[in-house]
Structures are given as structure tokens and as C-alpha cells.
Amino acid sequence: xxxxxxxxxxxxxxxxxxxxxxxxxxxxxxxxxxxxxxxxxxxxxxxxxxxxxxxxxxxxxxxxxxxxxxxxxxxxxxxxxxxxxxxxxxxxxxxxxxxxxxxxxxxxxxxxxxxxxxxxxxxxxxxxxxxxxxxxxxxxxxxxxxxxxxxxxxxxxxxxxxxxxxxxxxxxxxxxxxxxxxxxxxxxxxxxxxxxxxxxxxxxxxxxxxxxxxxxxxxxxxxxxxxxxxxxxxxxxxxxxxxxxxxxxxxxxxxxxxxxxxxxxxxxxxxxxxxxxxxxxxxxxxxxxxxxxxxxxxxxxxxxxxxxxxxxxxxxxxxxxxxxxxxxxxxxxxxxxxxxxxxxxxxxxxxxxxxxxxxxxxxxxxxxxxxxxxxxxxxxxxxxxxxxxxxxxxxxxxxxxxxxxxxxxxxxxxxxxxxxxxxxxxxxxxxxxxxxxxxxxxxxxxxxxxxxxxxxxxxxxxxxxxxxxxxxxxxxxxxxxxxxxxxxxxxxxxxxxxxxxxxxxxxxxxxxxxxxxxxxx
Numbered sequence: 001x002x003x004x005x006x007x008x009x010x011x012x013x014x015x016x017x018x019x020x021x022x023x024x025x026x027x028x029x030x031x032x033x034x035x036x037x038x039x040x041x042x043x044x045x046x047x048x049x050x051x052x053x054x055x056x057x058x059x060x061x062x063x064x065x066x067x068x069x070x071x072x073x074x075x076x077x078x079x080x081x082x083x084x085x086x087x088x089x090x091x092x093x094x095x096x097x098x099x100x101x102x103x104x105x106x107x108x109x110x111x112x113x114x115x116x117x118x119x120x121x122x123x124x125x126x127x128x129x130x131x132x133x134x135x136x137x138x139x140x141x142x143x144x145x146x147x148x149x150x151x152x153x154x155x156x157x158x159x160x161x162x163x164x165x166x167x168x169x170x171x172x173x174x175x176x177x178x179x180x181x182x183x184x185x186x187x188x189x190x191x192x193x194x195x196x197x198x199x200x201x202x203x204x205x206x207x208x209x210x211x212x213x214x215x216x217x218x219x220x221x222x223x224x225x226x227x228x229x230x231x232x233x234x235x236x237x238x239x240x241x242x243x244x245x246x247x248x249x250x251x252x253x254x255x256x257x258x259x260x261x262x263x264x265x266x267x268x269x270x271x272x273x274x275x276x277x278x279x280x281x282x283x284x285x286x287x288x289x290x291x292x293x294x295x296x297x298x299x300x301x302x303x304x305x306x307x308x309x310x311x312x313x314x315x316x317x318x319x320x321x322x323x324x325x326x327x328x329x330x331x332x333x334x335x336x337x338x339x340x341x342x343x344x345x346x347x348x349x350x351x352x353x354x355x356x357x358x359x360x361x362x363x364x365x366x367x368x369x370x371x372x373x374x375x376x377x378x379x380x381x382x383x384x385x386x387x388x389x390x391x392x393x394x395x396x397x398x399x400x401x402x403x404x405x406x407x408x409x410x411x412x413x414x415x416x417x418x419x420x421x422x423x424x425x426x427x428x429x430x431x432x433x434x435x436x437x438x439x440x441x442x443x444x445x446x447x448x449x450x451x452x453x454x455x456x457x458x459x460x461x462x463x464x465x466x467x468x469x470x471x472x473x474x475x476x477x478x479x480x481x482x483x484x485x486x487x488x489x490x491x492x493x494x495x496x497x498x499x500x501x502x503x504x505x506x507x508x509x510x511x512x513x514x515x516x517x518x519x520x521x
Contacts, residue, residue, distance in 0.1 A: 006326050010333075022171040035370035035374065038176070039374045045273050046272055050181045051282070052280075053284070054180065057339065057346070058264060058343055060295075065296050066317050068297060071300070076227060086289050088513060098266075102269075108263055109125070110123075113424070130355060135388075136409060137347055147314060152318050173382060194295075198320060201323055202323060250462030254414055257417045263350045299317050419473055434477035446462075
């Protein structure tokens, strides 16, 4: 069953309102032209609620909603570990890592690497991130989003790619990060409402109209294997989520890389008006992450009960949407579109920020005019979207669980990324050559282990390669025997104090996570 006229009307109204709102919040005072700080960092004036909402809106996209629901269809609630462990990671980033970046007043993560190491490290990592953002992240969001549009409306995926890319560019190209972040609170409200609605309706469907709670209890009875949080070695899914390693192994490295050192995510916190505001936003995001599995994992489990013979797991969420009545289906579909276009806009803004501030200014050092740099950023954002729309089908068309593909691919590089940042922040002796050795070693060692130890679960591989990258970075640095690096960070001078509210909220998140694992161990 496809959308009806009323559903399309709801989607159209949402689209128009979003475009109008984005242009309105992006306007500048009379006589003030947008500069790079306005465009790339929203004038460093984002309030906590915008930071928290934008962190989640950037994160929760088709990659999570469609991809994670597809994985939940196969794996069950265990895939929620990515969400719940991320909540703890956000707390760590907010207290121990973000204050370092805010003190350095950076635009981009590669810029921080140059301040700590040298220009070579900056350029290597900027090139890497641009490649991953365009050819992995942006394409996956577009492809899974077009898959959802195809499943719900019947529209051919090529047209879905075009619609999503064009819409995201239309509402974000002029205003930059400010347009994205200040509209994300609307996007998140719609996302949460739509996700809760579809979770309630699918659970109610399972119970035969007896209510969502009854449906949830029935699901526990029908499919208890879907509620195993920790897989044992005899599980067919152990290689994807290898037991206790989910809690103490490589998933920490994946999450630290994503939430702590990823331009696409951390850019929102860099745009805060001060550290306290950024930390409040991060706590807000942590609580939302604890809620996310209800919105994206539960529908996937429900689909496994209601529609056990799907042709592809990534069709789970779109298929459950078909259970919704006319009108509500359009609202939930709007929530899905909201998540997709917000992530697309956030990704293109980060791509344009890295290219403009890290690469263009290096190759065109004479072009310092602020208006010119903003124009370059807009051109890059548009170009990146066009490239991603072209290559999305060839790159992702043959995968039935795109979320797992993305995790495994990025797992080749994240150990080195985490190693060079942690060594750079916490060990004064780390040299630029040591950082480059760790970065290169990450890709090489990951490939070697993938080829010669294929039975090693990729999360365990990530953890092992991280340890080896730390050793490589430290050995190379020691061999240079230069003592403290000239630009080493004196971490003792970093203010890592947090408010009582931040500390209490962090404790609540930890207790919630502990309770979930105790119940479904």
C-alpha cells in the first residue's frame, strides 16, 4: 500500500515549512554578510538544545533508521548496543575531549591535528575524511533513504536519490550549519514522535489490538532470541557482535572515533557559545540516544515477527510503515525524510568545511576573503551531493545490510584515528611521524587481519588494531627521541570540570544502561 493524497499533503506541508524556517533562521542582520564562522560554525553561538538536537538529527538518518532496523530484523536488540554505548561515549567526550578542542578554537578536526602535529597529518586526514564522507557516509544516507521512498511510495530509487539530494541542498546551502542546527529541533521532535508512533502501532498489531505493552510482552514470548544483548560463541551472529567485546572491546573505539573525532558530529559542539553550553547539549543528546532503540530497533524486531519472509532486511522499517493509517503514514514518512535530509545537510556542510578550511586555503593561500570562502564552501557542498547521487547505486546497490557494511568499512581506519588523537592529547612525546605511522598502520593491519584471520570478528579486529596502532605511534615517537613535542598539549591546563547537573545526568545514563544489560544479558 502506497501513500494516499492526504499523506502526500502532509509531506508537502512539512517540506515547505522546513524550507521557509531554514531561510528564516539563516538570515543575517542588515549590513552583515556571512563569514566563515557564520557559515561553518553558526557564529559560535548555538544554544544547548540546538547542539543536542543537531547531534542526534545528524546521527539518526537512513543509515540508522533503515540500516539499524534491518540489522534488528536479523540480530534483534543486540544491535542497540551501538546506540546505548554511544550515550556513555558522549558523556566521556563532553568531559574529557571536547574542552581540548574548544580551547584551541578550531573549525575542523584536521586543523587540530596540524596544531598538535604538522601540516602533513592535517592533509592526510583531511583527504581521508573527505573520501569517506562522500563515498561512504553521504552515499549510504542517500541510498537507504531512496530505498525507503521506493518501498513506501513505489517511486524508482533514482528519482528518490534526486529528490533527497535536491531537498537537502535547497534548505541548507544558503544558511550553512546555522540553518541545519536551528531547524534540527523540529526534525528531532518529528523523528521521536514518528518513531514512537510506529513502535506503538507495530506492537499493537502483534498483540491483535490489545495494546503496545501486550504486544511487547508477546514479542518476548514469540521471539526471545531477539532480546539477547550479548551473543555467545555458538550464535550465528557472534562475528557481528562478539559477546563481551561489545562492552569492553572495539566498540569503544568505533564510538570514540564517531562521537569524539568525527567532523560531521563534533562540528555542532565546536559551534557552542561556551564549554558549559556544549556539555549541556551533549547530555541532552545522550538521553536521546538511550531512547533511539525504541524508535529504530523495536520496529525491526516487530517486522521479524509480523513479516518474517522479507526479501531484504533493510526493507523492515519501510514495510512496517505500511501498517499505519492514512495521514499518520504521511507524518511518519515525513519524520523519516526529516532524519535523512538533516543528515545529508549536516554531511555536506562538514565536507565543505574540511575542503574549504583545510585544503582550499592551503592550495590557494591568497584567497582569504570571507565571502569568497563561503562561496567555495557552497560550491563544494553542492558538488559533493551530485557526486554522491551518481555513485550511490554502484557502491551500495548489492548490500542487504548496509549498516553492517558501513561499520566494517570504517573499522579499517577508526583504530588509527582514535590512536593519533588520544596520543596527541594525552602523551606529550607523540610526534607527527608517530601519528602518520599509526594512521597508515591502521589500514594495513586491518587489511592483513581481514585476509589472514577472517574468522576474527570485526569489532575484535578494531580493538586489536587500535592497540597495535598505539604501540606503533609510541615506538616511532620514541625512536625519534625528541622528548616532548613542541606543540604538545598540557592536559593539566585543560578545564575538565563539569556542572552538578552534568554529573547527575551522566549517573542516570550509566544506571539506565546497566539496567538494560542486566535485564537482557
